[in-house]
Amino acid sequence: MSLKIISPGLLTTIQDTGRHGYQKDGMVVSGAMDAVALRIANILAGNEENEAALEITMMGPKIVFEEDVLLALTGGDLSASIDDAPVKMWRPVLVRKGSTLAFGKPVKGCRAYLAVSGGFDLPKVMGSYATYLRAGVGGFGGRALKAGDLVPCKGPTPKAMQLMAELTDSAIGKTHAQVAFTFDPRLFPAYEENPTIRALKGPEYDQFTENSQNYIWNEKFLVTPQSDRMGYRLLGMTLALKEEAELVSSAVSFGTVQVPVEGNPIVLMADHQTTGGYPRIVQVISADFSKLAQVPPGKSVRFTEVSLDEAHQLYMNQEKSIEQVKRALQIKAWR
Amino acid sequence: MQAFRLYPLGDTAIVVQLGHEINDKTHAKVRAFAAYLEQFPFTGMLEYVPAFTTVTIYYNPWVVSERGSLDPYEKVTSVIQTMLFFSGDGVKKQVERVVEIPVLYGGEYGPDLEFVATHNALTPEEVIAIHASTDYQAYMIGFAPGFPYLGGMNARIAAPRKETPLASIPAGSVGIAGKQTGIYPIATPGGWQLIGRTPLSLFDPARECPSLLKAGDRIRFVPISEEEYQRRKEQGQ
Numbered sequence: 001m002s003l004k005i006i007s008p009g010l011l012t013t014i015q016d017t018g019r020h021g022y023q024k025d026g027m028v029v030s031g032a033m034d035a036v037a038l039r040i041a042n043i044l045a046g047n048e049e050n051e052a053a054l055e056i057t058m059m060g061p062k063i064v065f066e067e068d069v070l071l072a073l074t075g076g077d078l079s080a081s082i083d084d085a086p087v088k089m090w091r092p093v094l095v096r097k098g099s100t101l102a103f104g105k106p107v108k109g110c111r112a113y114l115a116v117s118g119g120f121d122l123p124k125v126m127g128s129y130a131t132y133l134r135a136g137v138g139g140f141g142g143r144a145l146k147a148g149d150l151v152p153c154k155g156p157t158p159k160a161m162q163l164m165a166e167l168t169d170s171a172i173g174k175t176h177a178q179v180a181f182t183f184d185p186r187l188f189p190a191y192e193e194n195p196t197i198r199a200l201k202g203p204e205y206d207q208f209t210e211n212s213q214n215y216i217w218n219e220k221f222l223v224t225p226q227s228d229r230m231g232y233r234l235l236g237m238t239l240a241l242k243e244e245a246e247l248v249s250s251a252v253s254f255g256t257v258q259v260p261v262e263g264n265p266i267v268l269m270a271d272h273q274t275t276g277g278y279p280r281i282v283q284v285i286s287a288d289f290s291k292l293a294q295v296p297p298g299k300s301v302r303f304t305e306v307s308l309d310e311a312h313q314l315y316m317n318q319e320k321s322i323e324q325v326k327r328a329l330q331i332k333a334w335r
Numbered sequence: 336m337q338a339f340r341l342y343p344l345g346d347t348a349i350v351v352q353l354g355h356e357i358n359d360k361t362h363a364k365v366r367a368f369a370a371y372l373e374q375f376p377f378t379g380m381l382e383y384v385p386a387f388t389t390v391t392i393y394y395n396p397w398v399v400s401e402r403g404s405l406d407p408y409e410k411v412t413s414v415i416q417t418m419l420f421f422s423g424d425g426v427k428k429q430v431e432r433v434v435e436i437p438v439l440y441g442g443e444y445g446p447d448l449e450f451v452a453t454h455n456a457l458t459p460e461e462v463i464a465i466h467a468s469t470d471y472q473a474y475m476i477g478f479a480p481g482f483p484y485l486g487g488m489n490a491r492i493a494a495p496r497k498e499t500p501l502a503s504i505p506a507g508s509v510g511i512a513g514k515q516t517g518i519y520p521i522a523t524p525g526g527w528q529l530i531g532r533t534p535l536s537l538f539d540p541a542r543e544c545p546s547l548l549k550a551g552d553r554i555r556f557v558p559i560s561e562e563e564y565q566r567r568k569e570q571g572q
Binding site: 280284 | 343345350381384386388396402407479520545549
């Protein structure tokens with residue numbers, strides 16, 4: 001069974017939780033921009049949380065299913081529908097053979113994730129399914145999906161098959177059926193249009209002028225159209241160092257906010273380079289990566305300071321929420 | 336125990352700073368510690384990235400903290416301090432690998448060789464001779480998959496970057512920017528002065544070790560003829 005891509009949308013790629021272990025060779029991690037949404041999509045579809053799923057950006061694709069499938073949609077709300085009937089996100093959905101999944105206007109956020117039960121039957125490259133477009137590595141031939149592509153699926157997992165059988169009755173005469181139960185929405189990432197993003201002081205924070213330090217915590221920055229999977233290029237007041245400093249290149253990570261010489265900060269995202277030589281003013285905390293990944297160009301972000309301890313508490317809370325989703329499914333779906 | 340400083344890079348990485356300047360002594364410490372981590376990764380460690388003066392270690396706070404029952408930063412700090420103690424001076428010297436990089440200099444493969452020569456009042460042959468006569472140290476891999484930051488270039492062949500970067504530099508291009516020389520593993524935009532090209536593939540995701548070069552390698556450029564270039568290109572080596 002395959003997914004038939006009728007139209008690809010703006011940018012639809014295969015992603016997982018990233019290609020780890022090769023950063024020392026300069027290989028970028030890639031993977032989902034909103035990794036929590038991808039993990040939850042997989043969990044809801046009865047997969048391991050690091051399975052391959054589709055990352056759908058802004059304007060979604062049109063996809064025809066050749067067989068019955070169990071799928072889950074998470075992340076940003078891009079007005080998904082199946083044969084023109086709206087489809088609920090954040091829950092397992094049985095979709096009947098021959099139906100068409102399509103998307104409309106982005107309502108909230110800008111990246112949706114589609115996991116199909118069993119995942120995609122594609123080769124792993126360096127231990128991962130993630131697509132890294134710049135080097136043409138991983139995913140579906142190292143590229144974004146195109147019209148006419150057939151993306152092969154491995155076929156539903158045993159627990160998904162059981163749920164599919166249970167949903168079959170309610171899908172009679174319809175194109176799809178979703179489970180009756182819902183989840184506490186607090187277990188899922190909360191997206192905002194112009195969010196305040198929590199961050200730690202970066203390693204070179206103290207080297208910035210007092211003006212720049214005040215500005216970064218108090219003013220909003222525009223997410224410019226030059227933002228992509230590699231980084232969000234922000235526009236606000238230009239930030240400056242107290243005195244020019246030659247920095248020795250060293251590792252950076254997702255969420256690092258670096259400031260090149262011209263003074264406009266860049267937040268490094270999923271496809272960021274492994275090392276950098278620009279001063280790092282702040283570092284976005286992991287618990288807010290999802291929120292940040294869902295801000296489309298043209299909107300704005302603010303930063304607010306938290307301590308490392310708080311950041312870790314929030315990280316733990318997020319992991320606990322994901323565990324809770326798994327437990328709830330264990331009781332309600334995979335009985 | 337050796338001198339070091341630890342600081343967080345966000346909530347999932349810790350930086351081990353082993354020096355402040357780019358030199359062989361700091362590089363040796365970075366290599367020794369990286370080798371130790373490679374051999375003895377700790378529970379919850381995701382990966383590590385050696386750089387000029389630092390080794391950054393990425394970790395999963397959930398795993399490191401034993402699912403939230405410990406303070407993850409305190410835990411990684413104490414693990415790393417212990418590791419630094421043991422990896423310290425007792426570690427045996429790393430075996431140095433010498434990698435020869437065949438290069439076809441000049442012509443369409445190195446369109447800026449003339450510029451580099453003229454800029455330094457040398458002949459193109461002299462530039463080649465100088466570039467190929469030194470051993471270079473691969474201090475770190477970064478910027479792009481498989482891209483080595485090389486130390487040791489003779490300042491007599493230094494040249495400024497191009498004012499307008501090229502939209503795409505072919506993979507394998509050997510270039511000069513300021514006092515640095517490097518090799519582009521994949522086609523990318525860039526402003527380096529291109530003096531030649533290697534038929535070797537510096538980065539190949541299908542290989543067991545995708546990056547041809549590792550931090551710590553010694554690199555030697557070897558001039559080759561066009562015939563040799565084509566032959567090696569066809570053989571894919």
